[in-house]
Every structure is written in structure tokens, then in C-alpha cells.
Amino acid sequence: MVTGFPAGRRLRTRAPRLVGWPVLVGGIVVVGVVSLFLGAAPVSPAALLKGDTEAWRLLLLSRVPRLVAVLLSGAGLAVSGLILQTLLQNRFASPSTVATADGARLGFLVAVLLFPAAPAAVRVAVAAAVAMAATAGFVAAVRRLRYRSVVIVPLVGLVLGNVLSAIAEALAFHFDMVQSVSSWLTGDFSMVVQGRYEMLYLGIPLMAVALRFARRITVAGFGGDTAHALGLDYTRVLSAAVLIVSGITALVVVVGGQLPFVGLVVPNLVALIAGDNLRVTLLPTALAGAFFVLIADVVGRVVIFPYEIPIGLTIGVIGSAAFLVTMSRRSTHVAGA
Amino acid sequence: MIEITHLHKRYGSQPVLRDVTARVVPGTVTALIGANGSGKSTLLSAVGRLIPFEAGRIDIAGTGVHDWHHRELARMLSILRQAPRLDLRLTVEEVVEFGRFPHNEGPPTDEDRAAIEDALGLMSLREIRDRSIHELSGGQRQRAFIAMVIAQETRYVLLDEPLNNLDMKYAGRVMAVLTTLAHRRGRAVVVVLHDINMAAAYADTVVALRDGEVVHVGSVEDTMTETVLERVYGVPFPVVRVGERPFCVYHTHPASRAPEQAPEQAPEQAPEQAPERAPETTPPDHR
Numbered sequence: 001m002v003t004g005f006p007a008g009r010r011l012r013t014r015a016p017r018l019v020g021w022p023v024l025v026g027g028i029v030v031v032g033v034v035s036l037f038l039g040a041a042p043v044s045p046a047a048l049l050k051g052d053t054e055a056w057r058l059l060l061l062s063r064v065p066r067l068v069a070v071l072l073s074g075a076g077l078a079v080s081g082l083i084l085q086t087l088l089q090n091r092f093a094s095p096s097t098v099a100t101a102d103g104a105r106l107g108f109l110v111a112v113l114l115f116p117a118a119p120a121a122v123r124v125a126v127a128a129a130v131a132m133a134a135t136a137g138f139v140a141a142v143r144r145l146r147y148r149s150v151v152i153v154p155l156v157g158l159v160l161g162n163v164l165s166a167i168a169e170a171l172a173f174h175f176d177m178v179q180s181v182s183s184w185l186t187g188d189f190s191m192v193v194q195g196r197y198e199m200l201y202l203g204i205p206l207m208a209v210a211l212r213f214a215r216r217i218t219v220a221g222f223g224g225d226t227a228h229a230l231g232l233d234y235t236r237v238l239s240a241a242v243l244i245v246s247g248i249t250a251l252v253v254v255v256g257g258q259l260p261f262v263g264l265v266v267p268n269l270v271a272l273i274a275g276d277n278l279r280v281t282l283l284p285t286a287l288a289g290a291f292f293v294l295i296a297d298v299v300g301r302v303v304i305f306p307y308e309i310p311i312g313l314t315i316g317v318i319g320s321a322a323f324l325v326t327m328s329r330r331s332t333h334v335a336g337a
Numbered sequence: 338m339i340e341i342t343h344l345h346k347r348y349g350s351q352p353v354l355r356d357v358t359a360r361v362v363p364g365t366v367t368a369l370i371g372a373n374g375s376g377k378s379t380l381l382s383a384v385g386r387l388i389p390f391e392a393g394r395i396d397i398a399g400t401g402v403h404d405w406h407h408r409e410l411a412r413m414l415s416i417l418r419q420a421p422r423l424d425l426r427l428t429v430e431e432v433v434e435f436g437r438f439p440h441n442e443g444p445p446t447d448e449d450r451a452a453i454e455d456a457l458g459l460m461s462l463r464e465i466r467d468r469s470i471h472e473l474s475g476g477q478r479q480r481a482f483i484a485m486v487i488a489q490e491t492r493y494v495l496l497d498e499p500l501n502n503l504d505m506k507y508a509g510r511v512m513a514v515l516t517t518l519a520h521r522r523g524r525a526v527v528v529v530l531h532d533i534n535m536a537a538a539y540a541d542t543v544v545a546l547r548d549g550e551v552v553h554v555g556s557v558e559d560t561m562t563e564t565v566l567e568r569v570y571g572v573p574f575p576v577v578r579v580g581e582r583p584f585c586v587y588h589t590h591p592a593s594r595a596p597e598q599a600p601e602q603a604p605e606q607a608p609e610q611a612p613e614r615a616p617e618t619t620p621p622d623h624r
């Protein structure tokens with residue numbers, strides 16, 4: 001057959017997709033190691049080598065748990081954002097813009113207020129349940145929308161999220177706990193020590209399931225009609241995704257608090273470079289999310305050393321800057337989508 | 338074989354398909370024609386199990402369309418409505434690869450590779466296989482999604498206005514490829530077409546709908562007469578012969594002009610009669 005078609009203006013090579021890996025992995029290792037020796041109480045490599053038990057105790061009880069919590073939270077939120085953006089076909093979707101995070105916060109609050117003595121697992125379970133209900137309600141509402149414009153999807157999410165946080169605030173007010181509630185819910189990893197973060201490990205199997213579903217999630221991202229035409233059980237993939245995203249978000253909210261922007265910005269940045277095929281981008285997105293939160297954490301611990309800025313704040317600053325960059329880079333597509 | 342028997346479908350209280358009975362046999366190209374709002378796309382979507390219907394039956398190879406397991410049906414029947422998303426950062430090759438999804442969820446096998454290469458070649462996409470969908474023109478994107486459907490390698494292929502966005506050259510090529518699939522590979526191809534002359538040039542059977550009813554089924558020669566066209570479109574469009582082929586001259590017909598020029602006694606849907614796609618003299622669309 002005659003191909004009569006001029007050669008492509010620019011052939012995309014796969015090389016840029018491979019460059020990202022060493023940068024991400026190397027960056028996480030280097031900054032991660034630095035973060036282990038960062039803090040008011042001194043822990044030095046020399047002390048560790050000499051077998052200083054106090055230094056080892058500090059490292060294993062506080063510094064390592066914090067590092068793990070930071071990395072898992074970042075990875076989890078970025079993956080959640082990626083899944084939501086794909087399924088909702090909207091680059092502005094993320095756990096904090098579609099009410100998942102607000103649902104998790106409300107659930108967490110309800111659990112703390114109603115069952116103060118219950119173990120952390122109960123808090124996670126209640127937070128996940130409310131997050132799931134909020135996300136499922138949101139997805140159902142969006143699927144009913146006749147005209148799904150780019151802005152209407154996050155707008156509906158923000159409205160729903162604000163309703164949920166208003167309920168949370170009313171509850172907190174009623175129990176006279178407004179102050180402690182707001183301090184619990186601001187993103188903060190300074191209280192993460194051994195025994196208070198291990199639940200986050202549950203995020204790993206959840207992300208593994210997402211990776212296994214990567215192809216199906218990408219197909220679902222073509223929209224219901226095309227997904228059905230390709231033989232995908234669309235509703236089942238949607239439900240599974242809501243479960244994964246709500247579970248991860250609830251874990252992060254309970255352990256580390258609210259971390260805005262991660263789920264919004266990181267998937268967009270990765271997609272700019274590596275595209276929208278989740279089988280290719282899911283792992284890099286997880287790594288980039290981990291790296292992003294790690295940097296925010298380290299910055300927060302360095303700026304007013306030996307004190308700390310809560311990570312919610314540093315993420316807000318770094319994240320909004322990154323957000324503006326991604327939006328200006330893809331402004332044409334947002335307008336056209 | 339696709340057998341549609343006494344199909345009824347309504348949106349709210351508005352009936353869109355009324356007692357539709359038709360059949361599609363493998364090895365042929367069937368064109369679905371009709372005015373805007375006549376129910377062609379609805380019929381195609383119903384056959385493609387994308388929408389439910391109230392009464393009647395649709396059987397695909399002897400089994401009710403909603404009785405099929407979704408994945409098995411996707412290996413038997415493919416349907417493409419409009420190209421799904423404009424902003425996807427997937428390469429052309431990745432999109433075509435997703436056509437193999439019903440057959441194989443894992444990494445592509447040799448069989449998948451062959452189907453993908455075949456589809457890329459048929460749609461002349463090899464040169465742009467590594468380009469991302471979001472940076473292509475509307476026509477290139479359309480061809481990529483048609484290639485995805487071809488790579489699905491189903492016995493039944495349903496396409497809703499596949500020539501949208503395509504320039505003259507590729508509109509003709511897509512139709513030629515579809516006839517090849519039907520005649521050489523025994524597929525049943527059903528295409529919703531706006532341009533009656535495309536149907537006349539490539540279809541084996543024409544099914545015409547008006548107000549949700551089948552008003553005509555026949556060969557091209559049977560269909561391309563002023564009587565039939567009037568029954569379908571409400572306007573007796575003149576048919577001439579170009580070479581051996583019948584050719585409908587709708588481009589300059591009074592009913593195709595702006596309403597103020599059309600006389601009062603023009604048919605009730607006069608404004609909607611204007612052909613949606615520009616006549617063949619328009620330059621290729623490259624957004």
C-alpha cells in the first residue's frame with residue numbers, strides 16, 4: 001500500500017522516558033539519607049559507626065519511620081491523583097480536589113470524637129469508609145453531568161469537599177476541639193515515630209493493585225463507551241479505583257495529615273514528560289510523588305533549624321509554584337480539552 | 338450475522354427507534370443513512386451494546402447482544418463512535434495497541450504485533466506511529482482510532498461517521514480499506530455515513546432511517562433514485578451518473594441553501610437538511 005504521508009514533523013523517541021529513573025531513584029536515595037541525619041538531636045554517621053546506641057535508637061525510632069512515612073505518603077497521593085485524573089478525564093482531579101481527602105478528614109474526626117479509645121486501625125477504617133462514600137458520590141455525580149467541562153469537575157469536587165469540611169468543623173466546634181482538630185489535620189510528620197506510622201505500609205499493596213490494573217485504568221480513561229467497546233468491565237474498574245484511592249488517602253490523612261497539591265501536581269508533571277499510559281507512568285509517578293514530599297519535608301526541617309515548618313505549608317508553597325508551571329506548559333490543552 | 342428484530346428505543350417520551358428490523362451479513366459493507374436525528378447513531382450504539390433498548394432483539398451471531406460476556410463480545414464486535422479524547426498523551430502506536438486489549442491484557446504477543454502493524458499500515462500511520470495523539474490533526478487522530486478498531490480484529494465492525502475530519506484522500510482510503518476488510522476478510526462492516534455519495538461509491542447495502550423507522554433497504558442502485566432519496570430525506574435530490582456510478586447532486590440543491598433563500602414550501606426540516614460536511618471542494622481539514 002502506498003503510504004504517501006510525509007515523515008512526522010518530530011519523531012518522539014522513548015529516550016526521555018528512561019532518563020527520569022536515575023534522577024528519581026538517585027534523588028530519593030541522596031535526599032533520603034540526608035534527611036536521616038537532620039534534626040534537633042544530633043545523629044551523625046560517625047556516631048552510628050562507633051555503635052552509639054542512643055544514635056541508633058533515635059535513627060530507628062524516629063528518623064527512619066519519618067522517612068518511610070514521607071515517602072509512602074508522597075507516592076500514595078501521587079498515584080491516587082494519577083488514577084483520579086485518568087478516570088475522570090480531568091487534569092485537575094486529585095484526592096484534595098474531588099472530596100476524597102475531605103471525606104477522610106471527616107471520617108478521622110468522627111472516629112476520634114466518637115471512639116476516642118479505639119486503636120488507630122479503627123480511625124483508618126472509618127476515615128477510609130467516609131472517603132470512599134465521598135469519592136463514590138462524587139464520581140456518580142460527575143457521570144450524571146451532561147456537560148463535563150474542564151472546570152466543572154473540580155468545581156463540583158470543591159463544593160462537595162467544602163460541605164464535608166463544614167460538617168467536620170461543626171463537629172469540632174460542638175466538642176470544643178477546634179484547635180486540636182486543626183493541628184491534627186495540618187500535614188505534619190514531626191510526630192511520626194515507631195508505632196505510629198506502620199499502617200502506611202498498607203499503601204504498598206494498594207499501589208501494587210493499581211499497577212496491576214494500570215492497563216485497565218488507562219482504557220477506562222478513554223471514557224465509558226470506548227472502554228465498553230474494548231470489553232472492559234468499566235464499572236468494576238471504577239469501583240476498584242475508588243477503593244484504592246480512598247484507602248490510600250485515608251492512610252495518609254490519619255498518619256500525616258492533609259498534604260495538598262501532591263496528587264494534583266505530580267501526575268501532571270510526569271504526564272508532560274512520559275505521557276498518559278499508566279503502565280509506563282505509574283511507577284515514575286509514585287517515585288516522583290515520594291521525592292516531591294521528601295524535598296518539602298527536608299526544606300521544612302532546614303529553613304528555621306532547629307525548629308520545623310509543618311510540611312503542609314512547605315508543600316503548599318512548592319506545590320503552587322509547580323502547579324503554575326505545569327498549567328502554563330499545557331495551557332493550550334486545558335483550554336481545548 | 339447481526340439480526341435486529343422489532344427494535345424499539347425511546348429517550349424519555351421521545352421514540353427514537355420504531356420497530357426497526359434489519360440484518361447485516363459478514364462480507365459486506367452496510368451504510369446507515371438518514372437525516373440528522375433519524376436514529377442512525379442510536380441504532381449503531383444499540384447494536385454495539387452501548388445503550389439499552391426497550392423492546393425487540395439484537396442478536397450477534399445468534400446470541401442476544403446483552404447476553405454476551407463483555408470481553409468475548411469485544412473479540413467479536415467493535416464499535417467506534419467519535420474519537421474519544423483529544424488531549425491524550427499516548428502515541429499512535431499505543432492507541433492502536435489498545436485495540437488488542439480484548440485479546441490480551443499483557444505485553445503484546447507476535448499475533449498482537451502483526452495485527453497492530455497491519456492496522457497501522459492500512460491507515461497509513463507507520464510514519465507517525467511515535468507521535469502523541471494530542472499533537473495530531475483531527476484527521477490523523479481519527480485514523481488512529483479507526484486503526485485501533487481494525488487491530489481489534491472483530492468479525493463485526495461498527496463505525497459512527499468515521500469520515501469526520503478526514504480530507505478527500507483519506508476519506509476515500511478509509512472507505513476502500515473498509516471494503517477490503519469486508520470483501521477479502523469476511524468482516525461485516527456497518528458505517529453511519531452523512532455523505533450519500535460515499536455510501537453510493539463503497540457500500541454493498543444501504544439501510545435508510547427516517548424518524549426512527551427503516552424506510553428503505555437495498556443496493557446502491559436501488560437507493561440512488563430521486564424517489565428513495567425523497568422518502569429518506571424529504572427532498573427529491575437529483576441523481577446523475579458519473580461514469581458508471583450514480584451520484585447525488587445535493588450540494589447546490591435549493592433545500593441545501595440557507596433558510597431565507599429556501600422557498601416557503603420547502604420541507605419542514607429544511608435547515609437541518611444542509612449537508613454537515615462541506616462539499617468535496619473544501620480544502621483538507623487540518624485544524
